[in-house]
Amino acid sequence: MHRGENAVGEQAVRGPEPRALELEIPRLERGTVPMGVGKPQNNRPRVGLGFRVWKPRVSKANREKLKTLYNDIVNFSLGVTSELRGPKYLTYYAEEWEKMYENVKEMRKRAGKRTPPRTPPLLIPVRFVMPDGSVRGDKSAPCVVDLRRGELRISSYGVVQRLRRSLVRALVEENNLNPRPDFVLQVTRRGFLRLVASRAPPKRDASALLLVCVDENLGHGLHATLIRFNDERVRVARGPTFKPPNAALLRRIAAQLQSAADTGTTSELRALIERAYEELNEKREVEGGELYAAPDRLRELYRRARAKERRLNREWRNRVVAWLRRTVRANADARAVVLVDEVTAETAQSGMLRRVRRKLMNLCAYEGAEYLPLRASGKLCPRCGAMGVEVARRIFKCPKCGLEWHRDRAATFALALNYAKLTENEALYRVLLEWLNEHPRALLS
Numbered sequence: 001m002h003r004g005e006n007a008v009g010e011q012a013v014r015g016p017e018p019r020a021l022e023l024e025i026p027r028l029e030r031g032t033v034p035m036g037v038g039k040p041q042n043n044r045p046r047v048g049l050g051f052r053v054w055k056p057r058v059s060k061a062n063r064e065k066l067k068t069l070y071n072d073i074v075n076f077s078l079g080v081t082s083e084l085r086g087p088k089y090l091t092y093y094a095e096e097w098e099k100m101y102e103n104v105k106e107m108r109k110r111a112g113k114r115t116p117p118r119t120p121p122l123l124i125p126v127r128f129v130m131p132d133g134s135v136r137g138d139k140s141a142p143c144v145v146d147l148r149r150g151e152l153r154i155s156s157y158g159v160v161q162r163l164r165r166s167l168v169r170a171l172v173e174e175n176n177l178n179p180r181p182d183f184v185l186q187v188t189r190r191g192f193l194r195l196v197a198s199r200a201p202p203k204r205d206a207s208a209l210l211l212v213c214v215d216e217n218l219g220h221g222l223h224a225t226l227i228r229f230n231d232e233r234v235r236v237a238r239g240p241t242f243k244p245p246n247a248a249l250l251r252r253i254a255a256q257l258q259s260a261a262d263t264g265t266t267s268e269l270r271a272l273i274e275r276a277y278e279e280l281n282e283k284r285e286v287e288g289g290e291l292y293a294a295p296d297r298l299r300e301l302y303r304r305a306r307a308k309e310r311r312l313n314r315e316w317r318n319r320v321v322a323w324l325r326r327t328v329r330a331n332a333d334a335r336a337v338v339l340v341d342e343v344t345a346e347t348a349q350s351g352m353l354r355r356v357r358r359k360l361m362n363l364c365a366y367e368g369a370e371y372l373p374l375r376a377s378g379k380l381c382p383r384c385g386a387m388g389v390e391v392a393r394r395i396f397k398c399p400k401c402g403l404e405w406h407r408d409r410a411a412t413f414a415l416a417l418n419y420a421k422l423t424e425n426e427a428l429y430r431v432l433l434e435w436l437n438e439h440p441r442a443l444l445s
């Protein structure tokens with residue numbers, strides 16, 4: 001029953017690998033049109049939209065073409081030039097772009113910054129060619145994502161970019177969703193691409209209920225339990241445990257590297273550099289020369305340690321998100337509610353949880369699930385409510401009814417009970433307790 005304290009980035013149960021990269025949710029500034037996805041009705045920004053973002057790889061040659069395209073359209077939008085290569089349709093979102101630009105400028109001014117702001121990405125309408133040859137999206141959109149040939153084209157600028165197979169598969173699935181998402185292509189000023197899907201399906205009206213109960217824990221990561229309730233019957237399945245990546249050590253080492261580089265302190269430098277190598281999975285001896293070149297070497301190692309820390313955290317978030325998306329889509333016949341006992345403390349680790357939480361909320365909006373923060377205690381007996389006694393590490397026993405449970409697992413079950421109380425769903429509450437009586441040891445692991 002002992003859980004290793006420092007499980008090195010291992011997940012007790014690994015979530016599925018994301019089929020396509022889950023990336024940062026586009027940040028929406030107040031008052032802007034959400035990334036130009038679809039023209040908003042009555043000029044009101046849409047609320048409650050969920051997003052998915054893919055970043056197709058772009059070859060060097062295509063990046064140059066895309067930079068030219070970017071500059072052409074920006075210059076045209078800003079009135080610097082009056083001629084436009086390619087169809088007028090490329091400027092379909094010019095107005096939205098200008099608004100975004102004004103907004104960025106305004107924010108910079110308010111923040112007291114004087115350097116000119118970076119120009120926001122362009123938005124370009126997209127159509128898809130499906131594997132069967134049918135076309136989805138606006139028939140005259142200048143960007144074609146050809147899922148039959150596995151390429152993205154912007155003909156007027158000669159851009160033909162091959163797409164990875166995993167991305168093609170993901171986009172086929174996305175196009176077949178009901179309701180189908182809105183898509184738009186973003187071209188950044190540096191010639192990179194982002195394909196953004198957005199949608200806000202109505203909450204499902206179904207008799208079956210899927211509760212995804214997630215307990216956040218600072219040191220122990222996320223614990224999840226799945227509960228399906230239908231026809232007065234309940235099915236309970238242990239979900240994965242997503243142990244947090246072992247990034248805290250990297251962060252500490254990075255901080256030490258940085259301060260050693262800044263202060264020029266050389267004591268135990270060799271040991272510090274060796275530890276950094278170890279964390280970066282490089283088994284090698286520190287040479288004398290590296291110690292002479294210390295500040296530069298330290299800064300370089302600092303950058304690499306930070307990059308690895310960010311990568312570990314990002315991969316962790318992606319695993320959580322991919323698992324939840326798969327779970328919600330696999331239960332398309334049920335009304336899905338994601339219950340989260342949120343950690344409220346403010347630490348570096350809680351920042352990581354906050355970021356994954358934001359992704360889960362976005363996912364719920366996109367998949368038509370509900371996100372509901374709820375409190376639940378892992379110390380109270382889920383059966384009778386008495387305060388448990390800790391009999392082993394994170395294992396509790398009820399002095400009144402004798403039930404034993406693992407604190408994190410019980411917390412997820414308590415979330416479902418609290419949800420039943422909150423929604424006055426007496427049948428759900430009753431069958432959950434019945435289930436617990438029949439499986440008294442189920443919350444032990």
Ligand SMILES: [Zn+2]
Binds near residue numbers: 381400401402
């Ligand atoms: Zn009890």
